[in-house]
Amino acid sequence: MPPIRYGRVGRLRLGGLRWRLAAWVAGVLIASAAIIFLVVYNSTDSQLNGQVNRDVTGDTNQLAQALGEHRNGTPEQIADAASRYLRAQPFGATSTLMFVIVGGAATASNHPEVFGASRPDHGESAAEQATENVEGRRLLIPRIGLSTQNVPDVGAVRINERSVMLGPTRAIVGAGEPLAVIDRAEHTITRAFVLAGAAALVIALLASYLAGARVSAPLRRMAATASRVDAGDLEPRMTIPAGRSDEVRVLADAFNHMLDRLSTAFERQREFVADASHELRTPITVIRGQLEVLAAQRDPPAAEVRRVQQLVEAEIARTTRLIDDLLVLAQADRTGFLRIEPVDVRPFLEELWDGLSLTAERRFELGLLPNGTLRADPDRLAQALRNLARNAIEHTRPSTGLVRLEVDRAGAARLSFAVIDDGPGIPPEEREPIFERFHRTDPARSRDRGGAGLGLAIVLAIASAHGGSVRAGEGRSGRGARVELTLPGFTPA
Ligand SMILES: Nc1ncnc2c1ncn2[C@@H]1O[C@H](COP(=O)(O)OP(=O)(O)OP(=O)(O)O)[C@@H](O)[C@H]1O
Ligand SMILES: [Mg+2]
Numbered sequence: 001m002p003p004i005r006y007g008r009v010g011r012l013r014l015g016g017l018r019w020r021l022a023a024w025v026a027g028v029l030i031a032s033a034a035i036i037f038l039v040v041y042n043s044t045d046s047q048l049n050g051q052v053n054r055d056v057t058g059d060t061n062q063l064a065q066a067l068g069e070h071r072n073g074t075p076e077q078i079a080d081a082a083s084r085y086l087r088a089q090p091f092g093a094t095s096t097l098m099f100v101i102v103g104g105a106a107t108a109s110n111h112p113e114v115f116g117a118s119r120p121d122h123g124e125s126a127a128e129q130a131t132e133n134v135e136g137r138r139l140l141i142p143r144i145g146l147s148t149q150n151v152p153d154v155g156a157v158r159i160n161e162r163s164v165m166l167g168p169t170r171a172i173v174g175a176g177e178p179l180a181v182i183d184r185a186e187h188t189i190t191r192a193f194v195l196a197g198a199a200a201l202v203i204a205l206l207a208s209y210l211a212g213a214r215v216s217a218p219l220r221r222m223a224a225t226a227s228r229v230d231a232g233d234l235e236p237r238m239t240i241p242a243g244r245s246d247e248v249r250v251l252a253d254a255f256n257h258m259l260d261r262l263s264t265a266f267e268r269q270r271e272f273v274a275d276a277s278h279e280l281r282t283p284i285t286v287i288r289g290q291l292e293v294l295a296a297q298r299d300p301p302a303a304e305v306r307r308v309q310q311l312v313e314a315e316i317a318r319t320t321r322l323i324d325d326l327l328v329l330a331q332a333d334r335t336g337f338l339r340i341e342p343v344d345v346r347p348f349l350e351e352l353w354d355g356l357s358l359t360a361e362r363r364f365e366l367g368l369l370p371n372g373t374l375r376a377d378p379d380r381l382a383q384a385l386r387n388l389a390r391n392a393i394e395h396t397r398p399s400t401g402l403v404r405l406e407v408d409r410a411g412a413a414r415l416s417f418a419v420i421d422d423g424p425g426i427p428p429e430e431r432e433p434i435f436e437r438f439h440r441t442d443p444a445r446s447r448d449r450g451g452a453g454l455g456l457a458i459v460l461a462i463a464s465a466h467g468g469s470v471r472a473g474e475g476r477s478g479r480g481a482r483v484e485l486t487l488p489g490f491t492p493a
Pocket of ligand 1: 391392424425434439440441442451452453454455456481
């Protein structure tokens with residue numbers, strides 16, 4: 001058996017619980033906020049882009065329609081008409097860039113500066129203006145359909161271009177909208193998410209830390225109590241504020257219940273050891289006393305030596321039995337205590353009772369025996385029945401006293417063994433405590449007649465190990481005692 005070590009249990013690191021909870025909440029919050037952000041961002045982006053595409057396509061169509069009225073003009077006339085039309089819708093007012101490139105003639109636009117050859121403005125350097133001019137000229141290369149292009153001073157612009165035939169003249173009409181609007185919307189969404197997310201994160205961290213602290217507070221108290229118990233003090237109990245009916249309460253109740261049982265078990269263990277020591281010391285004291293008496297006589301008569309020898313032998317026999325009983329009780333809780341085998345009930349009991357009837361002068365009776373086998377440990381069963389019979393013998397008158405064994409079916413596969421006598425019986429209030437170790441109904445009873453008070457405790461241990469039970473009652477017609485052992489595992493023949 002491993003040695004029991006007393007000492008402090010590893011301290012529970014419950015402080016980590018609060019932080020872990022907070023970290024988990026933060027992680028979940030960040031992940032879900034990121035998912036929501038991506039969904040919102042993407043759907044807003046595609047919605048705004050779709051809107052811009054529809055707008056520029058509509059503007060292009062409108063422009064083409066307006067030029068359609070001049071299909072019979074020369075390229076110069078068409079370019080003129082386009083210029084007039086576009087001048088009426090300046091870029092500054094509509095934020096829509098519109099241009100017409102008439103084959104063989106000029107380019108008209110409601111924002112002429114963007115098509116190159118402008119002078120530096122907005123405080124730009126000549127080199128910057130040159131780059132812008134290159135970009136502006138690039139706009140003149142027709143790109144039919146939707147495209148995104150960088151427009152000087154405006155930035156990224158979604159442009160739709162289409163080619164229209166105005167009589168013999170081919171013209172490219174285009175309309176564009178700056179994408180800065182979309183950028184601004186997306187920027188706003190991002191900022192809102194970051195701000196709201198950060199605020200929510202702080203609140204969630206705080207809330208989950210506090211919640212973790214609240215949840216772990218009783219656990220920390222329990223850990224403190226457990227440490228005290230571990231240090232050897234079985235007195236402390238968990239205190240839980242009244243009204244709590246959650247898992248913590250269940251845990252605390254279970255813990256307290258366990259401590260109660262531990263305390264009781266320790267107390268019983270202590271009593272057992274004290275009783276056992278006392279019982280063992282008594283015969284030793286007797287032996288020593290007798291030997292001292294003998295030693296005090298210089299030349300003790302042979303009869304005196306013989307008397308002391310007999311007494312010492314009797315005390316040694318009693319002590320040996322006591323030690324055997326203690327060993328049986330110590331083994332009873334262990335696995336392997338029983339060697340179960342099929343016991344043929346009838347011959348087993350007949351032999352046992354015949355043997356017992358030779359040990360004392362009583363009226364031994366054996367009731368009708370059932371035929372069949374019982375799965376039990378024959379040695380332990382015999383020991384239990386012998387203890388019951390010995391008690392009956394001890395409490396009955398010599399010669400006339402009745403010691404009877406009745407064996408009956410008790411339910412499906414159970415067999416009951418009742419040892420009945422016609423002695424003084426067992427008082428009702430004693431019928432339970434007699435099964436406790438070292439319990440005697442009459443503590444003052446002389447040691448010569450009684451034993452240590454372990455006999456019935458052993459019967460109970462053997463019954464329990466078999467999954468059976470034992471109880472005491474009154475004998476026949478209200479007289480004497482009846483102690484009944486019931487075991488499972490009977491198969492009738
Ligand atoms: N048949 C009985 N009639 C009356 N009292 C009984 C009977 N059997 C047991 N008792 C009482 O129950 C007590 C406990 O019995 P138990 O057999 O456990 O101990 P014991 O007989 O005193 O000692 P041990 O059996 O260890 O020699 C006894 O002290 C006795 O007073
Ligand atoms: Mg006994």
